[in-house]
Amino acid sequence: MEKLKESRKKESLQRDGLKVECLSKKYRRFRLNNISLEIPPGNILGLLGRNGAGKTTIIRILTGHTSADSGTVWMNGINMGKDRMGVQVQTGFVLDEPVFLETESLWKNGLAFGRFYPEFTEERWGKWLSVCGLKKSERLGFLSKGYRMKFQFAFAMAHRPRILLLDEPTGNLDPVFRKEFLDMLQAAVEEEELSVLLSSHLTSDMELEADRIALLVPGEILYTDSMERLLTRYRRIRGGPETGRRLRDGNYPEIVGIQVSNVGFEALLDRERIPESRGNLYGGNGMAGDWLKETETGILCEDTDLSGWMYYMTKGGGDGEQNLEEYQSL
Amino acid sequence: MNRTWKNIRAFDKRPMGARAILLFLGESIYFMLLLAGDYEEPLFLCNVSAAAMMAFLFCVMLSFTRWEQEHWRSMYEKIRYFPVDRKKYLLAKAVPAGKVFGLQIGIQVIVYLCRLLMHQEIAVSAAGGILLCSAVSGIWFFFSFLGMLAAGERGLLMSPVFYMAGMEITNGLGRILWN
Numbered sequence: 001m002e003k004l005k006e007s008r009k010k011e012s013l014q015r016d017g018l019k020v021e022c023l024s025k026k027y028r029r030f031r032l033n034n035i036s037l038e039i040p041p042g043n044i045l046g047l048l049g050r051n052g053a054g055k056t057t058i059i060r061i062l063t064g065h066t067s068a069d070s071g072t073v074w075m076n077g078i079n080m081g082k083d084r085m086g087v088q089v090q091t092g093f094v095l096d097e098p099v100f101l102e103t104e105s106l107w108k109n110g111l112a113f114g115r116f117y118p119e120f121t122e123e124r125w126g127k128w129l130s131v132c133g134l135k136k137s138e139r140l141g142f143l144s145k146g147y148r149m150k151f152q153f154a155f156a157m158a159h160r161p162r163i164l165l166l167d168e169p170t171g172n173l174d175p176v177f178r179k180e181f182l183d184m185l186q187a188a189v190e191e192e193e194l195s196v197l198l199s200s201h202l203t204s205d206m207e208l209e210a211d212r213i214a215l216l217v218p219g220e221i222l223y224t225d226s227m228e229r230l231l232t233r234y235r236r237i238r239g240g241p242e243t244g245r246r247l248r249d250g251n252y253p254e255i256v257g258i259q260v261s262n263v264g265f266e267a268l269l270d271r272e273r274i275p276e277s278r279g280n281l282y283g284g285n286g287m288a289g290d291w292l293k294e295t296e297t298g299i300l301c302e303d304t305d306l307s308g309w310m311y312y313m314t315k316g317g318g319d320g321e322q323n324l325e326e327y328q329s330l
Numbered sequence: 331m332n333r334t335w336k337n338i339r340a341f342d343k344r345p346m347g348a349r350a351i352l353l354f355l356g357e358s359i360y361f362m363l364l365l366a367g368d369y370e371e372p373l374f375l376c377n378v379s380a381a382a383m384m385a386f387l388f389c390v391m392l393s394f395t396r397w398e399q400e401h402w403r404s405m406y407e408k409i410r411y412f413p414v415d416r417k418k419y420l421l422a423k424a425v426p427a428g429k430v431f432g433l434q435i436g437i438q439v440i441v442y443l444c445r446l447l448m449h450q451e452i453a454v455s456a457a458g459g460i461l462l463c464s465a466v467s468g469i470w471f472f473f474s475f476l477g478m479l480a481a482g483e484r485g486l487l488m489s490p491v492f493y494m495a496g497m498e499i500t501n502g503l504g505r506i507l508w509n
Contacts, residue, residue, distance in 0.1 A: 063411050064410070064411070064413075065410045065411050084413075085413040085414075085415065086413075088411075088412065088413035089413045093411065095411075098398055098399065098403065098408075099408055099411050100408070101396060101408075102396070102398040102399065103396065103397075103398070112341055113341075113412055115337045115340065115341070116337055116412050116413050116414055117413065141398070141399075
């Protein structure tokens with residue numbers, strides 16, 4: 001019976017892509033706490049968070065470089081704790097640190113590390129190098145940061161991964177490079193049905209690429225949902241300073257974060273937390289059809305962007321950490 | 331199993347070229363020193379053997395690392411991102427160090443045999459003592475090098491200290507043996 005259950009679980013996980021359950025890791029000054037994520041095949045999960053939130057730690061654990069203190073990582077039915085290498089052969093990564101041999105050519109680097117992946121072939125390696133516009137003979141140490149990212153991406157794709165872990169891949173790229181890189185990523189995800197974990201500070205990239213968003217506050221996941229739902233759920237509101245002060249000082253759980261100045265206020269509104277009695281305050285729950293609407297109470301509602309959303313979610317504007325704690329406790 | 335081992339061994343294969351010539355020259359000088367040495371005072375040859383053993387080991391074990399962007403980086407740190415069996419990797423990396431260790435001991439044994447053929451026999455205590463000191467200094471340096479790698483890339487800057495400590499250990503052991 002137990003075996004049957006296990007095999008059923010494995011069968012269901014084989015279609016799941018990446019599944020992370022209650023991952024924890026403790027360092028001297030930092031703790032990653034109960035991280036759970038799920039990325040189905042063909043999906044991109046955007047991991048957002050401030051510096052030191054734990055994005056790179058999560059990615060290091062998922063690459064197999066660092067081991068977690070507790071928790072489980074499932075990759076297409078393989079438990080990483082039991083078969084680390086089985087998961088690693090299915091994982092491609094683009095990291096912001098020197099992982100390959102700087103003094104060797106791109107081609108040799110691929111061959112040196114590629115032999116550890118069963119699906120790596122010279123043909124695929126050559127193909128992906130040319131797709132990314134890289135020369136075989138160039139030495140890795142001479143490449144700019146943008147080309148390095150492309151090189152890592154090409155290598156990852158050459159061994160046919162099922163999951164791609166991208167740690168700040170576009171942070172150092174110029175806009176042209178960034179667009180090229182993101183286009184390549186999108187095409188690869190569609191063609192190969194990859195599960196992608198994309199960590200970045202650049203919220204504009206997330207808006208373009210991510211299907212789901214996970215927001216990390218130091219060591220914990222504060223929020224995770226689909227991009228579509230996030231953008232429907234949250235609204236940015238603006239108005240006069242008087243209303244702002246009222247919203248800031250009163251008990252308004254729907255206000256995630258607020259900034260009030262002498263000329264007005266700006267806040268992030270969580271539409272799901274608006275009590276029925278206050279629906280009119282924001283003009284039909286902050287969502288009266290138009291993307292921009294001024295309500296009768298003088299509050300202007302508009303779509304939020306990810307950077308504004310992240311700012312208020314992590315910092316809470318004027319109320320800072322206190323606001324965040326309140327939000328977490330709700 | 332064999333494939334994994336082969337892959338790991340092939341991972342760091344580089345053409346020998348200049349290194350082979352240097353190795354040959356070094357070992358030749360060492361061989362001549364041992365052959366012509368004065369075994370009435372074996373402490374000096376003990377020190378020479380230990381110094382040679384640790385120097386050759388150092389050259390081989392440097393391949394555990396790479397000089398990149400003004401840092402020595404441990405290859406072990408890199409391979410952790412890849413599907414490589416870590417125990418096998420360390421074992422595979424110990425093979426060249428083991429070869430050098432064996433070569434040094436082998437050269438000493440050959441020298442003793444040559445001296446025997448030349449009717450210039452060496453006292454067993456002197457021969458055994460030199461072998462022992464070489465082995466101890468080699469083992470000491472091998473493990474301290476691994477320790478330096480584990481401590482981080484800057485740990486490698488401490489290698490002269492461990493080299494000197496190896497020499498001191500050899501000296502101490504020699505004094506115990508012959509005083």
